[in-house]
Amino acid sequence: MIFVFSEVIQAGIDSGLYEVVKNSAGVALGIARNKATGQLVAHAIGVVATPFLAPVEVAVGVVQVGVQIGLSAIEMYQTHRGFQKTYKLLYEVLGNLAVLQGSTALIGAGAVAGAALSAVNLWGTLQLREDIKQLRLEVKDGFIDLKQALHDQNTAVLQRIDKIAEDIKLQHHETILSGSYQKFIQAVDWLNDASKLTDVNHKNDNFNHAKGILYNALADYNNLALCPQNSAAGQLRRMECSWLIDQTITTIYQLQGAHEVVSARLSDLRKKIRNNSLQIIDRCECDTELDFLFPEVMRIHTQDLPLLESWQNQVDWMKDRSPSELQELASLELPAEENSSATANTNPAEPPVELSLYKTLKQKSHYDSLRDQLRFIVKPELRQHHESYVFQRANATGYPALAPSNWQEVPDLTVANLYHYFKQQESYA
Numbered sequence: 001m002i003f004v005f006s007e008v009i010q011a012g013i014d015s016g017l018y019e020v021v022k023n024s025a026g027v028a029l030g031i032a033r034n035k036a037t038g039q040l041v042a043h044a045i046g047v048v049a050t051p052f053l054a055p056v057e058v059a060v061g062v063v064q065v066g067v068q069i070g071l072s073a074i075e076m077y078q079t080h081r082g083f084q085k086t087y088k089l090l091y092e093v094l095g096n097l098a099v100l101q102g103s104t105a106l107i108g109a110g111a112v113a114g115a116a117l118s119a120v121n122l123w124g125t126l127q128l129r130e131d132i133k134q135l136r137l138e139v140k141d142g143f144i145d146l147k148q149a150l151h152d153q154n155t156a157v158l159q160r161i162d163k164i165a166e167d168i169k170l171q172h173h174e175t176i177l178s179g180s181y182q183k184f185i186q187a188v189d190w191l192n193d194a195s196k197l198t199d200v201n202h203k204n205d206n207f208n209h210a211k212g213i214l215y216n217a218l219a220d221y222n223n224l225a226l227c228p229q230n231s232a233a234g235q236l237r238r239m240e241c242s243w244l245i246d247q248t249i250t251t252i253y254q255l256q257g258a259h260e261v262v263s264a265r266l267s268d269l270r271k272k273i274r275n276n277s278l279q280i281i282d283r284c285e286c287d288t289e290l291d292f293l294f295p296e297v298m299r300i301h302t303q304d305l306p307l308l309e310s311w312q313n314q315v316d317w318m319k320d321r322s323p324s325e326l327q328e329l330a331s332l333e334l335p336a337e338e339n340s341s342a343t344a345n346t347n348p349a350e351p352p353v354e355l356s357l358y359k360t361l362k363q364k365s366h367y368d369s370l371r372d373q374l375r376f377i378v379k380p381e382l383r384q385h386h387e388s389y390v391f392q393r394a395n396a397t398g399y400p401a402l403a404p405s406n407w408q409e410v411p412d413l414t415v416a417n418l419y420h421y422f423k424q425q426e427s428y429a
Helices: 007-015 073-107 114-119 122-133 155-166 168-195 200-222 232-255 259-283 287-319 323-330 353-364 367-378 380-396 412-428
Strands: 018-022 028-034 040-043
Touching: 007 018, 007 028, 007 040, 018 040, 028 287, 040 323, 073 114, 073 122, 073 155, 073 168, 073 232, 114 155, 114 287, 122 287, 122 353, 168 200, 168 232, 200 232, 232 259, 232 287, 259 287, 259 367, 287 353, 287 367, 353 367, 353 412, 367 380, 367 412, 380 412
Parallel strands: none
Antiparallel strands: 018 028, 028 040
């Protein structure tokens, strides 16, 4: 994870005055310190990434202020600012949730036309999310008006939206998810009340109540019996909603200073995302679904998961800090409001890099190979089976040049393509 610091701090890093704090494994954290004195000087203001799910703020110090007893005036101010940034983060999550679950109805059940999936693919979703941020789209009962959002799409997509509105099963589905969304809003309200309390016990009571509400909402999203006929694309969107809520629960534990719990939850969430992703890939049945899944799953696993790992690294690092170091960390100026999401991102009006990369891969591959390449992104060790098979078949069939001695230099594209080439040759034998 590459962090972005303010111009002044970055200039100090470039000159050697400051350095980026690293954990015991040598992994960079989103904090800078004076190289000579070891004094912490600043949080990062962003990261060089545009995660699809995890809010950028989790890696740049927004939730690093835990509940403390006997806060000084500075700590009270910093804690208040930390809470305010957390609310902004949670409202951003609410907007993301509305887009994700709103599109679930459009793509979730049965065979879906390519046009409908394309309307809410990675690129389309990023654009819808930006529309909500800029107040161009309204969220009502946890959903967006799909006809308003997709008014420029073709007739087939608009007709599907009308058909969804008449589907009783999907209406029931939306009613449950709408209730879950309202639970999320209630939890945010409880957190807002907690920020105004000075008594630590009362504050923690509010935190715990908010977590209880979110756990109930999470159960709804994890209920696979709800709309079980979901396609792979629809299942991905349901899981993305649950991952967002899971992160929010972890954020509350962070605010309570429960670092051990936060670390364990982040580790479990990262495993869950990988396992869920593999299950969803296994459910993929056609090119149209893979066109939808590949760029989005790639972005989650190359940007969101590293961000969650960075969050966990920071928490683990904080667990080993002395009281004086934690005091120093709490007194650091938080990133300015206008810069807290600073990144080197592309404009959402432009196609995401993952979409462009997938189009390039698609020109050089086929469905089975592409699906395996996506599995490799999610779980790289799955390549070993393919490498072993290619090595054996290449030598057995007189193509030793296709059995490289150093597999690390061979891209996933080549490994998957060779695997399926030899599989096809073997089936003809």
